[in-house]
Amino acid sequence: xxxxxxxxxxxxxxxxxxxxxxxxxxxxxxxxxxxxxxxxxxxxxxxxxxxxxxxxxxxxxxxxxxxxxxxxxxxxxxxxxxxxxxxxxxxxxxxxxxxxxxxxxxxxxxxxxxxxxxxxxxxxxxxxxxxxxxxxxxxxxxxxxxxxxxxxxxxxxxxxxxxxxxxxxxxxxxxxxxxxxxxxxxxxxxxxxxxxxxxxxxxxxxxxxxxxxxxxxxxxxxxxxxxxxxxxxxxxxxxxxxxxxxxxxxxxxxxxxxxxxxxxxxxxxxxxxxxxxxxxxxxxxxxxxxxxxxxxxxxxxxxxxxxxxxxxxxxxxxxxxxxxxxxxxxxxxxxxxxxxxxxxxxxxxxxxxxxxxxxxxxxxxxxxxxxxxxxxxxxxxxxxxxxxxxxxxxxxxxxxxxxxxxxxxxxxxxxxxxxxxxxxxxxxxxxxxxxxxxxxxxxxxxxxxxxxxxxxxxxxxxxxxxxxxxxxxxxxxxxxxxxxxxxxxxxxxxxxxxxxxxxxxxxxxxxxxxxxxxxxxxxxxxxxxxxxxxxxxxxxxxxxxxxxxxxxxxxxxxxxxxxxxxxxxxxxxxxxxxxxxxxxxxxxxxxxxxxxxxxxx
Numbered sequence: 001x002x003x004x005x006x007x008x009x010x011x012x013x014x015x016x017x018x019x020x021x022x023x024x025x026x027x028x029x030x031x032x033x034x035x036x037x038x039x040x041x042x043x044x045x046x047x048x049x050x051x052x053x054x055x056x057x058x059x060x061x062x063x064x065x066x067x068x069x070x071x072x073x074x075x076x077x078x079x080x081x082x083x084x085x086x087x088x089x090x091x092x093x094x095x096x097x098x099x100x101x102x103x104x105x106x107x108x109x110x111x112x113x114x115x116x117x118x119x120x121x122x123x124x125x126x127x128x129x130x131x132x133x134x135x136x137x138x139x140x141x142x143x144x145x146x147x148x149x150x151x152x153x154x155x156x157x158x159x160x161x162x163x164x165x166x167x168x169x170x171x172x173x174x175x176x177x178x179x180x181x182x183x184x185x186x187x188x189x190x191x192x193x194x195x196x197x198x199x200x201x202x203x204x205x206x207x208x209x210x211x212x213x214x215x216x217x218x219x220x221x222x223x224x225x226x227x228x229x230x231x232x233x234x235x236x237x238x239x240x241x242x243x244x245x246x247x248x249x250x251x252x253x254x255x256x257x258x259x260x261x262x263x264x265x266x267x268x269x270x271x272x273x274x275x276x277x278x279x280x281x282x283x284x285x286x287x288x289x290x291x292x293x294x295x296x297x298x299x300x301x302x303x304x305x306x307x308x309x310x311x312x313x314x315x316x317x318x319x320x321x322x323x324x325x326x327x328x329x330x331x332x333x334x335x336x337x338x339x340x341x342x343x344x345x346x347x348x349x350x351x352x353x354x355x356x357x358x359x360x361x362x363x364x365x366x367x368x369x370x371x372x373x374x375x376x377x378x379x380x381x382x383x384x385x386x387x388x389x390x391x392x393x394x395x396x397x398x399x400x401x402x403x404x405x406x407x408x409x410x411x412x413x414x415x416x417x418x419x420x421x422x423x424x425x426x427x428x429x430x431x432x433x434x435x436x437x438x439x440x441x442x443x444x445x446x447x448x449x450x451x452x453x454x455x456x457x458x459x460x461x462x463x464x465x466x467x468x469x470x471x472x473x474x475x476x477x478x479x480x481x482x483x484x485x486x487x488x489x490x491x492x493x494x495x496x497x498x499x500x501x502x503x504x505x506x507x508x509x510x511x512x513x514x515x516x517x518x519x520x521x522x523x524x525x526x527x528x529x530x531x532x533x534x535x536x537x538x539x540x541x542x543x544x545x546x547x548x549x550x551x552x553x554x555x556x557x558x559x560x561x562x563x564x565x566x567x568x569x570x571x572x573x574x575x576x577x578x579x580x581x582x583x584x585x586x587x588x589x590x591x592x593x594x595x596x597x598x599x600x601x
Contacts, residue, residue: 016068018043022060025067025093027560027582032057034209038181039064042145047180047201049151051192052209054185054327055305059086062147062181063095066120071142075123077149078162081281083123085303090121092554094584097121100128115140126153130167135174143178146171148199151182152320155194165198172200185211186324189392211323211391215330216338218383218402220376222476223341226313227257233339234263234291239308239526240284243293244325246314246346254313255293268294286551288542296325305332306553311339315346318369319376319390332557334526342377344479348486351495367482374480380404380411380511414510415501417467417474422483422498424459428452430493437492438471473510481508526558533600534565540596544589555589556580568597 018039022028031039033056041048042065052058066073077083083099090097096119098110113119114137128134148154154165172180182199184191196203221229230243245251248269258265264287266280284292285304292298296316310329316322322340330336347370354366376386384399398405424437439446440454443461454460463471475492478484483497500506527534538552538561545552556564560580569575572590576583581590 015043015070018064018068021064021067023582025064025095025582025584026060027576027578027580027585029579031060034207035060037207041205041207042179042181043068045177045179046205047199048205048207049182049184049192049195049199049201050207050209051184051187051211053211053213054324055213055215055331055333056185056209058149058183058185059089061183062145063090063121065179065181066144067095069144071144072114072117072119073121073144073147074129074138075121075147075149076126076129076165076168077123078126078153078165080125081278082149082303083125085285087121087123088550089303089554092550092585093582095120097123099123100134101125111137117141126162126164126168129171130164135171138171138175143175145179145181146175148180148182151184151195151199152187152191154182154198155187155191169198169200185327186320188320188390191320211388211393212384212395213327213330214399214401215333216326216336216401217406218326218338218340218387220340220342220383220403222473223313223343223346226341227254229341230254230258230311230313231261233309233311234258234261237309237337238289240287240289240304240306241291241309241311242298242307242325242328243291243311243313244296244298244316245293246295248295250313251293251295255291258291258293264290266290266292268292268298270295270297286545288552296321302328304328304551304553305557306334307331307336308334309337309339311341313341315340315342315350315373315377317350319372319387320369322373322376323387323391332553332559334558340377344476345486347374347479347482348484351482351485352488371482374482378477378480378511380409380509410512411509412470412512413507414470414474414477415504415507417463417470417510418478418483418501418508419504420459420462421471421474421478422494422502424457425484425492426494427457427459428454431487431489431491433490433492434472434475438468438475441471442468470510474508477508477510527562531565533568533597534561536596536600537561537564537593540592544592556585564593564597570594570597 022031034050034052035057038048038050038061042061050058050061062073062075080101080103083101087097087099098113098119100107100110100122104110114122148168153162155161180199180201182195182201187195192206196206243254245254248271251267251269255265255267266284268277268280284290285302288306307329310326316325326338329338350370354363354370358366372390376383379386382398382405383402385395385397388395420441421437424441428437428440440449440457440460441463445455449455475484481497482495483501484492485495487493501508541552541555541561545555557580560578563578567578569578572586572594575581575590575594576586
């Protein structure tokens with residue numbers, strides 16, 4: 001998985017030079033991570049799979065070869081909104097790009113531009129790419145490469161399986177000499193193997209760049225009054241963010257609570273009219289401080305690098321989904337935060353769904369995914385290490401940027417309390433909720449307990465003193481690890497994980513969160529030193545973005561503005577040396593930003 005050093009001279013003369021294109025078009029001095037290794041393979045005409053974390057610059061891996069190789073690059077992408085965002089960003093740096101989707105009213109013009117070879121990039125959905133008529137059109141123009149974005153959608157092992165992706169192989173095989181490049185940020189070992197097989201990419205063509213997103217701080221807390229917890233988060237996080245909720249009603253309620261504080265809030269879920277969803281999404285993409293309350297229907301179509309936080313008001317479907325959803329924060333490389341609020345009932349509902357809604361042959365895999373999530377939320381160790389090990393990496397024991405590393409929690413051995421609770425659930429008939437079982441254990445002589453005769457059980461009153469305070473968190477921990485399951489009527493019953501605990505074969509460690517968690521500063525990197533010039537440059541960016549009807553980050557990222565404020569260039573030549581300023585943006589915006597710098601001395 002080594003990165004090829006220096007420019008690849010075998011194609012520099014026959015085609016464009018990737019290093020020159022990187023500097024002149026995108027304004028970057030050098031490639032990052034595995035970008036060079038991926039681009040070299042594409043330039044050499046080889047088929048490849050690139051697994052790179054979100055924010056690592058996957059789009060450059062096909063954009064630069066599209067400019068360097070003769071012909072037009074075809075990019076298969078799953079969502080229209082995502083394609084439109086990518087085309088907008090490509091045009092901003094001078095790339096000739098277009099989409100061919102059902103939402104476009106200029107399809108005839110786009111097809112004509114494709115046929116005459118004037119497009120560098122053409123974005124299409126997998127449904128269109130697999131059609132015979134479209135494939136006939138592709139033969140009329142040389143193709144520089146075929147890129148399959150969000151390639152995990154091709155795999156039934158993946159968490160975002162799209163059947164249309166599995167119909168792409170015939171298209172690819174019609175152009176065997178055109179390099180194909182599959183790209184994803186989320187693919188475990190099974191998913192990677194499936195992608196390679198389905199898209200006809202050799203195993204030697206897989207470049208795994210790693211999954212770590214070191215700029216994201218992971219924080220996980222038990223849910224306890226989600227409205228107040230979200231308000232506390234927003235007080236720490238002034239930038240744009242996404243809050244994922246598990247139902248449409250929950251997104252509406254959270255958005256109302258946030259709006260009542262004066263913060264700009266939006267809603268996104270499948271129950272909204274399409275035009276309202278599109279308007280809310282556009283407002284979020286353009287905003288620098290909006291909070292979007294959404295179901296998981298929102299996200300893959302968002303190409304917004306300056307999201308400062310992603311919060312979950314309930315558990316995601318899997319670690320893969322968690323990684324992808326949290327990965328929408330901090331794509332610009334600045335500090336960001338991923339915060340998860342979870343409850344034991346989340347796991348109970350999820351396990352019930354597995355047993356009642358999932359096909360039997362898939363249940364074992366879904367149970368394993370839930371157990372992996374349970375291990376993440378219940379661990380007292382490094383969150384990032386658990387996440388990275390899930391994807392096959394061997395990370396350090398501590399990352400220094402998750403809640404457990406920053407404020408290590410204490411743990412107590414709660415095995416005996418867990419066994420008492422499981423015994424009480426069993427002896428009360430496996431049909432009562434946590435409250436009733438806890439009262440039996442504590443020896444409460446209320447009317448219900450007395451009428452049921454539960455005061456005569458051997459488990460009545462066997463928990464007292466400080467141990468009583470552990471009953472609720474122990475019950476929550478037992479539900480996470482599948483030792484307790486919730487019945488359809490809300491009672492608790494023993495689950496598959498109970499046997500080992502009752503027999504003394506497995507211990508239960510209970511995490512005691514620190515009394516005062518270290519206050520997060522993730523997401524506050526926009527202007528860390530309070531530089532008035534940076535604020536002025538940001539305001540100029542906002543005005544230019546509004547005038548051109550594009551999001552502010554399409555003009556320049558915050559990192560570019562910070563470097564500009566620090567270096568204070570006085571000429572276009574000096575400004576061109578700032579990272580992220582290519583020739584097109586220099587010509588379009590350079591004088592405006594130089595004027596702001598001059599005003600500030």
